[in-house]
Amino acid sequence: MEMQKLYLLVALAPLFGAAVAGLLCRVIPRWLGHTVTIAGVAVSFIGSVLVFQDVMAGNTFNGPVYTWMTTGDYSFHVGFLIDSLTATMMLVVTFVSLMVHIYTIGYMHEDPGYNRFFSYISLFTFSMLMLVMSNNFMQLFFGWEAVGLVSYLLIGFWYTRPTAIFANMKAFLVNRVGDFGFILGIGLVLAHFGSLDYATVFAKAPEFANTTINIWGAADWSLMTVVCICLFIGAMGKSAQVPLHVWLPDSMEGPTPISALIHAATMVTAGIFMVSRMSPLFEMSTTALSFVLVIGAITALFMGFLGIIQNDIKRVVAYSTLSQLGYMTVALGASAYSVAVFHLMTHAFFKALLFLGAGSVIIGMHHDQDMRNMGGLRKYMPITWITSLLGSLALIGTPFFAGFYSKDSIIEAVAASHIPGAGFAYFAVLAGVFVTAFYSFRMYFLVFHGEERFGKAHHDEHTGDHDDEEVSHDHHHGLAPGQKPHESPWVVTLPLVLLAIPSVLIGYVAIEPLLYGGYFEGVIHIDKVAHPVMEELAHEFHGPLAMVAHAFRTAPFWLALSGVVVAWFFYMKRPDIPAAIQRRFSGLNAILENKYFFDKINETVFAGGARLLGRGLWRGGDVAVIDGFIVNGSAKVVGWMAAVVRYFQTGYVYHYAFTMIIGLLLLLTLWVRV
């Protein structure tokens, strides 16, 4: 088959499934709904494999599909750019999506919105593919917002839950703050480069290395710095970097399959993908890279802390996602784009696995998500247990597991980086290793080991986020006393097993070709003089097994191990210690419980401020001044004048006669005087 047609097929097959399942969601039976969407995504996955092989064979593509619009001197196209970066993303997206589609059959089988859900996740797959396959900024933005829309629809999937419909609006609006920066960045690109096609822009970029623009006051800014920071603000929204991260924890209100697909594996990594794609631009501004690095480091460390105190199983994984996204961003800032994409890929597998594992636990627990009600589940859910353990080991960077290769490479890259902020970032990612291991195994032990705490149905003890843990909701039943959890059906466990395989192996297989084998040659551009990080990494790399052997002599391994041990000690051996610490450091605990007060500040300052401003402008401006004073005021003046003038028309002849005589006399006087 001609490759261009295959590209179209890959993108459009999920859209077709989404259209059938969505438009006919009330007409067609459930089996047809999931069959058509799964078939669409399966076609897409197989197509992606073929495209990947084709790219491996050295065939890349960059061309338009149709002209979206022409205006003035500009033309905008919808088109595809197929290279190694795109092919990697396509594989990750379609594979995880396929797994999630299959899993959904089991997870959502009781839900009345079954077909609608399948329609949404297929629509998401289409949007995400359009995003990664784009060859220009316009289509990138198109996919960017489209995935945001589907995320909005899916977070609010259970639209009767007040928390869900609050969370989805919040997610959309916070993302829009990012997109606000993003579109300004795109505008600057168009204004200075005269095109939105990647190839043209990247080719022209070096000409603008020393261009400065006047943005604020007298100071001149490097054009590339401003462009890159604007674009990165978009990435901060989508990839949930501090301070635009606030939507991601709340997005856990959505059903678990989409938490795995959208809010862990694919959509949230769009920002990472975008920055990697824009590497020729970012490489030209060390200032922008420093900004990226510092934001990423803050996210990596401080979001990890929040994972420690969560009791909702999904929220632990959510904060872990935030922290890992921070790691990827750090890698971008250190100019190790390929490492960021590598971590993106390994993370997609093991984090999807962890989320789907958490979902399996939630099914087993009859939709109770509180870890304090779990414990000892390994006996009842063996497949979920083993696969979750593998996922956790991958996440904390156990040597040989997928996460080890990618995360260790990030840490080494930061160590090798010398741009401003690298020192702080190195500390953050190193400390983050301990934190990651601690919260991951805290969760693991609380869920799968220890005393069986389920069947007691004590839902009234919820603490923490008052706004997002609804006590009396029908999606939150939990096990009745005496009930035991059961292993989930095969449609749920099969994806777990299929995701566990790459979670263990993909790092070992992929690290050498991906990072050091010229895989991203000509795709990711690095200024080797200014940012020689990858050179140094390549210098120290002697094969994946040697890396494992070396790991036992480095800090990250021991930090991770101590994190696991401390978690075991705190939650298996001496559960009284964490409680005591919580009491002892109540101030710190309050800060963490309130998530550094980001939500409160946003709620009062931004949301409240906007409402107050709106009310002020409306009542004060429109109603009082314009309508009250000017419009109705002038009407009143006219009315008043008319009322006064009316007295001159009394209708009495002698009044008129009197006025005439007076007037005549006055005129006469004037005339006589002249």
Added chain:
Amino acid sequence: MSYPLLSLAIWIPIFAGLLVLATGSDRNAPMARVIALCGAILGLLVTFPLYSGFDSSTSAMQFVELVPWIPRFNINYHLGVDGISMLFVILNSFITVMVVLAGWQVVENKVAQYNAAFLIMSGLMNGIFSALDGMLFYVFFEASLIPLYLIIGVWGGPNRVYAAIKFFLYTLLGSLLFLVALLYLFIQSGGSFSILDWHQLPIAMGAQIWIFLAFLIAFAVKVPMFPVHTWLPDAHVEAPTGGSVVLAAIGLKLGAYGFLRFSLPIAPDASQELAGLVIALSLIAVVYIGFVALVQADMKKLVAYSSISHMGFVTLGFFMFSAMGIEGALVQMISHGFVSGAMFLCIGVLYDRMHSRQIADYGGVVNTMPKFAAFFMLFAMANAGLPATSGFVGEFMVILAAVKFNFWIAFAAASTMIVGAAYTLWMYKRVIFGDVANDHVRELNDINGREFLILALLALCVLGMGLYPQPFTEVMHASVNDLLRHVAITKIQ
């Protein structure tokens, strides 16, 4: 071009309206509706050849008709369209079909008169978009006020008289200044009312400024621009659904169209000189009105304010004097025709069932009206400027043009991405999502076939224009480029 298509587009709806008026009464209301629908559809069909037969390579007026009307004052019945006006004739005729359908079962009082008012207004508005004679334009411009005044005043809500008079006086104030400017141009040009002659007329700077200001006031009221916008929310709130749809979809475009047909080409130097003023007012409209929309408790008022904010993008696009800005503004105008029309129709669907427009009276509508909720979601997203909907295209173009013009203007304009999404989605959340709020919501019936048809047609337009705007922009290029060339040349001699 053997048929006088523009005359047909003007007079078919008007004659259909008169026919409905003559034959219809409340006793045979169905017949009035059928005649009205046939007239509207026929009126729409005759506009299609305007697009298919349009030559997009030239900026000259096409489908021109020229007949002397009042030779004594050299007033002619002179019609023609270019790439700027042609799409609005089609849009207007399309929206007319929508409103006749929208009032089908809803309006039961004075059915014939109601439909007649809309048809006559539709013809008059087509006249505005195709008139090339200043006096003819003025006659259509003023005459179109009357049907809308009646629609608000007769079929409107409880406070309709205040709203109708406010609407009428506001717009009349503007148009009187407009008339003075027309008469001045008539004298200056040595006795010509031809708009195209005026385009070539050299005018001194001082006079240009006065002409520009007179036009500005006339058109700013119509658009409406801050601070002469306060008639719009009242008019929308009191107008029946169809009235709101026409007002938002077409009525607001008349003023914006006037800028391109009169202000820019007749007073180019003054336009350049005073562009800063218009841009400032546009940005106030975008930002200020966005925040005002956020706190509205009445859905129609919210969408009315949102319209003002979106029209701010239009005037902003015009006065940056770039092809992308002007075309973006024109795209925004057409898109806003679809989207705001659809938004008002959606609110009408709810109002017909609940007889309330207060957001607080709703909640959880999706539980009882899922199909409606899906449509409303699409239009809400289009209103928030989501890519793949028409609402995105114009905003995208104007913002991109603004970045090139001045970064901080773009910054202010782009804030609508956040505020626009906030007020639209917050309203959607409170009305549609959630548990069933009360018994009235529980008893709601989902949309019927007629409503489905209307919303589906508009949804196709919104999506089609979002996915493939090229057919819309390519007919504009020649005319917009010509306009820009024209504006760049000074008229001062």
